[in-house]
Amino acid sequence: MKRNPLLLRRMGIGALLLILIGALVFVARNAGPLAPTRVTVSSVQEGRITPAIFGIGTVEARRSWMVGPTVAGRVLSVKVDVGDVVKAGQLLAEMDPVDLDQRLSALDAALARAGSTQAAALAQVADATARRELAAINAKRNQDLAAQNFISPGALESRLQEKASADAALQAAQANLAGTGQDVSRQKAERAALAQQRGNVRLLAPADGVVTSRDAEAGSTVVAGQPVVRVIDPGSLWVKLRVDQGRSAGLAAGLKASIVLRSQPRTPLTGQVARVELLADSVTEERIAQVAFDAPSAGTAITASVGELAEVTLQLPATQLALVLPNASIQRVQGQTGVWRLEGGKPVFAAVRLGASNLAGQVQILDGLKAGDTVVVYSQKALIEGARVQVVDALVKAKAAP
Amino acid sequence: MISLAGRDIAHSWSKFLLTGLGLGLLIGVTLTMAGVYRGMVDDAHALLDNSRADLWVVQKDTQGPYAEASSLKDDVVRSVRGMPGVAQAANVTYFTMQVQGADGDDTRAMVVGIEPGQSGEPGYLVAGRQLTRSHYEAVADVKTGFALGEHIRIRRHNYTVVGLTQRMVSSGGDPMVFIALKDAQEAQFLKDNDAIQNDRTRTAANPAFNRPGVPGLLEAVQALQASSHNVNAVLVQIAPGFDPEQVAEPIRRWKHLQVFTRAGMEDILVAKLIATAAKQIFMFLVILAIVSAAIVAFIIYTMTLGKIREIAVLKLIGTRNTTIASMILQQALGLGLIGFMVGKVAATIWAPVFPKFVLLLTQDALTGLVVTMVICALASTLAIRAALNVDPAEAIG
Numbered sequence: 064m065k066r067n068p069l070l071l072r073r074m075g076i077g078a079l080l081l082i083l084i085g086a087l088v089f090v091a092r093n094a095g096p097l098a099p100t101r102v103t104v105s106s107v108q109e110g111r112i113t114p115a116i117f118g119i120g121t122v123e124a125r126r127s128w129m130v131g132p133t134v135a136g137r138v139l140s141v142k143v144d145v146g147d148v149v150k151a152g153q154l155l156a157e158m159d160p161v162d163l164d165q166r167l168s169a170l171d172a173a174l175a176r177a178g179s180t181q182a183a184a185l186a187q188v189a190d191a192t193a194r195r196e197l198a199a200i201n202a203k204r205n206q207d208l209a210a211q212n213f214i215s216p217g218a219l220e221s222r223l224q225e226k227a228s229a230d231a232a233l234q235a236a237q238a239n240l241a242g243t244g245q246d247v248s249r250q251k252a253e254r255a256a257l258a259q260q261r262g263n264v265r266l267l268a269p270a271d272g273v274v275t276s277r278d279a280e281a282g283s284t285v286v287a288g289q290p291v292v293r294v295i296d297p298g299s300l301w302v303k304l305r306v307d308q309g310r311s312a313g314l315a316a317g318l319k320a321s322i323v324l325r326s327q328p329r330t331p332l333t334g335q336v337a338r339v340e341l342l343a344d345s346v347t348e349e350r351i352a353q354v355a356f357d358a359p360s361a362g363t364a365i366t367a368s369v370g371e372l373a374e375v376t377l378q379l380p381a382t383q384l385a386l387v388l389p390n391a392s393i394q395r396v397q398g399q400t401g402v403w404r405l406e407g408g409k410p411v412f413a414a415v416r417l418g419a420s421n422l423a424g425q426v427q428i429l430d431g432l433k434a435g436d437t438v439v440v441y442s443q444k445a446l447i448e449g450a451r452v453q454v455v456d457a458l459v460k461a462k463a464a465p
Numbered sequence: 466m467i468s469l470a471g472r473d474i475a476h477s478w479s480k481f482l483l484t485g486l487g488l489g490l491l492i493g494v495t496l497t498m499a500g501v502y503r504g505m506v507d508d509a510h511a512l513l514d515n516s517r518a519d520l521w522v523v524q525k526d527t528q529g530p531y532a533e534a535s536s537l538k539d540d541v542v543r544s545v546r547g548m549p550g551v552a553q554a555a556n557v558t559y560f561t562m563q564v565q566g567a568d569g570d571d572t573r574a575m576v577v578g579i580e581p582g583q584s585g586e587p588g589y590l591v592a593g594r595q596l597t598r599s600h601y602e603a604v605a606d607v608k609t610g611f612a613l614g615e616h617i618r619i620r621r622h623n624y625t626v627v628g629l630t631q632r633m634v635s636s637g638g639d640p641m642v643f644i645a646l647k648d649a650q651e652a653q654f655l656k657d658n659d660a661i662q663n664d665r666t667r668t669a670a671n672p673a674f675n676r677p678g679v680p681g682l683l684e685a686v687q688a689l690q691a692s693s694h695n696v697n698a699v700l701v702q703i704a705p706g707f708d709p710e711q712v713a714e715p716i717r718r719w720k721h722l723q724v725f726t727r728a729g730m731e732d733i734l735v736a737k738l739i740a741t742a743a744k745q746i747f748m749f750l751v752i753l754a755i756v757s758a759a760i761v762a763f764i765i766y767t768m769t770l771g772k773i774r775e776i777a778v779l780k781l782i783g784t785r786n787t788t789i790a791s792m793i794l795q796q797a798l799g800l801g802l803i804g805f806m807v808g809k810v811a812a813t814i815w816a817p818v819f820p821k822f823v824l825l826l827t828q829d830a831l832t833g834l835v836v837t838m839v840i841c842a843l844a845s846t847l848a849i850r851a852a853l854n855v856d857p858a859e860a861i862g
Binding site: 072073075076079080083084086087090091117118119284286288289290306307309310346347374389390391393394395397420421422423424440441442443444445446457458459 | 471474482514517553581582588589592593594597598600607613627631632807809810814827
């Protein structure tokens with residue numbers, strides 16, 4: 064009876080020690096450098112993926128006009144303000160005509176004076192005609208008289224000379240009349256030119272549109288080509304899309320687009336690629352395409368601001384059937400692209416060639432794997448050849464979506 | 466033969482176990498401190514491992530991108546790609562900043578700008594996927610506390626967390642958030658709206674940039690100010706068969722850039738960047754180890770002194786000195802062993818709770834075991850001396 068409590072006690076101590084040793088072994092195997100790397104796996108399967116192109120862009124107007132004077136001058140008045148809807152030909156602003164009106168009056172006066180000169184020339188022609196007729200009658204009469212030898216030949220010659228002079232005087236008067244007519248035409252043309260210039264200081268809307276900016280106020284001086292107001296056609300809004308060159312394969316006109324404006328993240332708009340520009344940006348390494356909005360349904364309008372940021376996703380046609388893997392399983396080891404394939408429970412690096420990928424993170428495997436191969440997707444740390452791994456369902460507990 | 470030590474332990478086993486437990490917690494603290502130190506150094510190594518680069522190309526005469534600011538034009542990568550022995554080269558930006566989670570809480574993180582599909586991207590994920598869009602997606606380290614699908618805010622843009630990774634930290638232990646390079650460039654150099662407005666006004670007020678006769682000049686200057694084509698470093702992976710130094714030398718010489726090899730980068734990070742902080746922890750570890758040793762010694766000494774009357778009885782009945790000595794030594798070693806086991810288990814249990822990484826190395830644990838045993842053995846000599854010097858007459862009083 065004396066030994067029993069001692070034995071129990073010893074057994075108790077032994078059990079405690081065993082538990083302690085067990086805990087130590089458990090801890091050493093499961094948390095620390097000796098522990099296996101926990102991984103999740105996926106088997107390679109055939110599938111189709113629908114690749115997509117993603118890019119961001121800014122809303123721009125396809126048709127926009129900068130309305131300004133063709134010569135330097137001072138702004139006289141600006142008739143419209145930002146947001147005003149204007150019709151083609153509507154007066155937007157007027158430049159100061161300075162002396163154009165006075166020069167027009169001067170030309171009007173000159174034109175009137177040219178008319179008077181023309182009238183005088185006309186009278187001169189009438190006068191010369193009368194003189195010529197008289198001289199002709201006199202010459203005729205003297206010829207008859209000379210034929211009957213009533214007068215001397217000298218008297219006849221004098222009359223003939225008078226007639227010739229009267230002829231010449233008439234021609235001179237007619238030429239003078241024609242000259243005054245040309246003068247009137249010249250003055251008219253000059254006036255018309257000045258009137259054109261006068262009209263040119265009135266800045267008219269080139270087309271129907273909306274005023275987007277008012278860059279100069281009355282009294283300010285602008286140079287030739289500097290805008291006074293800017294007008295856009297609100298129906299011609301599109302997105303200037305920039306797509307990373309390396310991820311732009313398949314970019315073509317006509318692709319369907321989903322456009323998310325920064326101001327309306329919850330309501331994606333639809334559209335399609337209107338054109339792909341031939342010039343790419345070599346500095347940002349992006350290609351540029353224009354994506355036009357689809358016509359909105361009746362009763363609604365596209366409310367986008369020019370310059371607003373937009374995210375655009377372009378859907379490409381689905382690919383051929385091929386092996387598909389999540390992109391989280393793709394690793395780059397020493398410059399080689401590949402995956403960790405599980406072979407008898409140990410990871411083995413298999414180099415693969417990648418094909419198309421989609422935005423959900425699936426990648427086509429062109430070669431390097433067979434259907435049914437087991438491939439590591441997630442791992443707790445970087446794997447090495449033949450590392451001890453433990454396959455689990457998930458590495459991170461999924462949080463309930465808020 | 467009866468084990469005197471075993472009998473004695475069995476006699477007062479609860480006291481013995483409690484002492485061992487206390488001792489174990491102390492050893493656990495020491496092991497943890499060693500883990501903290503190792504974790505610090507490992508953070509620096511993790512940073513280098515995760516970038517998976519063989520060479521770091523940075524601005525000339527700087528020690529970037531981790532220890533110093535470095536700024537390169539983002540087209541430098543193309544000229545680097547053309548150098549002999551370069552298998553892959555990728556732009557990367559690093560920027561430590563506050564990242565706002567969906568719940569509005571700020572998390573300090575190192576935002577890394579990577580080119581999706583290039584060598585800077587995280588080497589492994591624990592959930593989700595790698596970046597596929599060239600904008601507004603992020604892969605975050607689990608330490609940030611972000612969940613898949615969460616919208617986080619960096620500067621003015623919202624990013625969707627599409628992937629989670631683990632052990633991706635900066636040398637300071639800040640978790641990383643990977644975003645696309647173009648976003649990162651913008652985030653790094655983009656000022657807040659007020660500053661941009663101020664800058665625009667300032668430029669507009671400068672007659673050199675706002676000349677009446679030159680329409681468009683002001684807009685051009687302002688566009689120039691807002692754009693950024695800088696990166697912090699170019700990560701290079703070298704082709705098989707090349708020596709890192711052999712690839713680095715021509716880039717240094719002909720491209721006029723600073724190039725660090727893995728060894729050089731380790732030197733900068735471990736020897737320069739975290740040297741003081743690591744030394745601080747290391748000094749603390751040394752002191753803690755000394756204090757622990759002293760406490761172990763005192764515990765064993767006082768434990769023996771508590772049994773001095775029994776030892777005197779043993780001597781009185783003629784027990785040999787070696788038997789008594791071996792009893793004390795065995796008890797001391799047993800105490801050390803229990804303490805070590807408790808300490809190791811405790812350290813392993815509480816290590817993951819630490820905010821920064823605590824790395825418990827097997828090698829450290831083995832050193833700890835040996836040191837504990839040696840200290841226990843040494844401490845027991847003190848106790849043995851006291852026990853052997855005891856006068857058997859004390860047993861009678």
